[in-house]
Amino acid sequence: MPAPMVHPVLKNGVGAFIPQCRRLVFHYCERSGSSRGMIEYLKKDLIQFAKEHPHVEVIVTPRPSKHPVIRGLYLNGKDKVVCVRNMEPTDIAGKVALLKESSGNRMKVFKKPVISTTESVRGIWSPFHAAPHKI
Amino acid sequence: MLRSFTSRMVGAAQRTNSAVTASAVRLFSATSTATQATPTSSTASPSTPSSELSLLRNQLRYYAVAEIKNRPYLITKNDIIVLDRLKDVKLGDVIELNQIKELGSKDYAIQGAPYVSSEYYSIKATVIEQPKGKIVETFKKKRRKHFQRRYHIKPLHTLLRVSELEVKA
Numbered sequence: 001m002p003a004p005m006v007h008p009v010l011k012n013g014v015g016a017f018i019p020q021c022r023r024l025v026f027h028y029c030e031r032s033g034s035s036r037g038m039i040e041y042l043k044k045d046l047i048q049f050a051k052e053h054p055h056v057e058v059i060v061t062p063r064p065s066k067h068p069v070i071r072g073l074y075l076n077g078k079d080k081v082v083c084v085r086n087m088e089p090t091d092i093a094g095k096v097a098l099l100k101e102s103s104g105n106r107m108k109v110f111k112k113p114v115i116s117t118t119e120s121v122r123g124i125w126s127p128f129h130a131a132p133h134k135i
Numbered sequence: 136m137l138r139s140f141t142s143r144m145v146g147a148a149q150r151t152n153s154a155v156t157a158s159a160v161r162l163f164s165a166t167s168t169a170t171q172a173t174p175t176s177s178t179a180s181p182s183t184p185s186s187e188l189s190l191l192r193n194q195l196r197y198y199a200v201a202e203i204k205n206r207p208y209l210i211t212k213n214d215i216i217v218l219d220r221l222k223d224v225k226l227g228d229v230i231e232l233n234q235i236k237e238l239g240s241k242d243y244a245i246q247g248a249p250y251v252s253s254e255y256y257s258i259k260a261t262v263i264e265q266p267k268g269k270i271v272e273t274f275k276k277k278r279r280k281h282f283q284r285r286y287h288i289k290p291l292h293t294l295l296r297v298s299e300l301e302v303k304a
Contacts, residue, residue, distance in 0.1 A: 011213045012297030013261035017227045101226055101265035109269045110292060114208050115215040121198040124239055
């Protein structure tokens with residue numbers, strides 16, 4: 001019988017930090033007007049971005065007759081797609097930063113200020129092991 | 136100020152921790168100032184708290200109540216802190232937390248006045264992610280008054296991973 005798969009407990013940031021975004025794919029159309037800002041961004045700002053982030057693989061591919069799109073691929077295998085039709089280069093840079101800084105996890109509501117998997121340090125309160133209530 | 140907690144043993148055997156009960160009331164000023172506001176009757180405040188720190192260091196695990204942007208976060212090592220977006224921080228930056236209100240373990244805690252002296256600990260956090268949260272909708276209505284509003288917020292966060300939480304000797 002084969003040995004069961006052992007999943008390592010990953011705590012990104014404790015020993016070493018590994019950025020989660022590994023690839024950004026830029027799709028644009030040569031002819032359509034919605035890609036105008038995207039083409040300007042690709043010419044002006046993209047090379048600078050790619051130099052500053054060597055861990056991100058940057059791919060630029062024409063996708064004719066479609067709106068311009070940025071697709072980010074992450075280390076957990078998931079991807080995030082952002083349509084940047086009719087956006088100016090500064091707005092596109094903001095979307096690129098958003099994709100670069102997130103992980104592949106879905107957007108979720110953070111209800112608690114601290115996310116922890118460690119046991120409580122002082123233990124869970126038990127009425128049988130605490131000083132009795134005094135009035 | 137060093138506080139000690141009565142030991143909480145969950146389980147059948149209840150061992151009395153004599154070291155804890157003997158030092159149940161022992162207070163000292165955790166800040167570097169020599170004077171103490173409320174002196175206790177039992178012991179005079181020692182100038183070097185190394186003996187009290189060694190009590191803390193003999194324990195297994197620690198927690199800290201860190202204050203970041205005037206908000207308290209009770210953290211242990213490997214935790215993720217969810218903050219509102221910090222503008223001047225990049226992915227991978229290591230932040231040293233130096234506003235610690237309380238530093239404790241299972242049986243003892245040092246309470247800062249207002250903060251614990253930074254000679255006693257080393258707490259670092261790494262910026263791991265700066266995501267966007269899910270849309271939060273606030274709906275307000277006053278009935279029979281033709282008033283209703285919908286507000287949508289898409290919060291920006293910074294996630295910090297507590298990479299180091301150590302008590303120094």
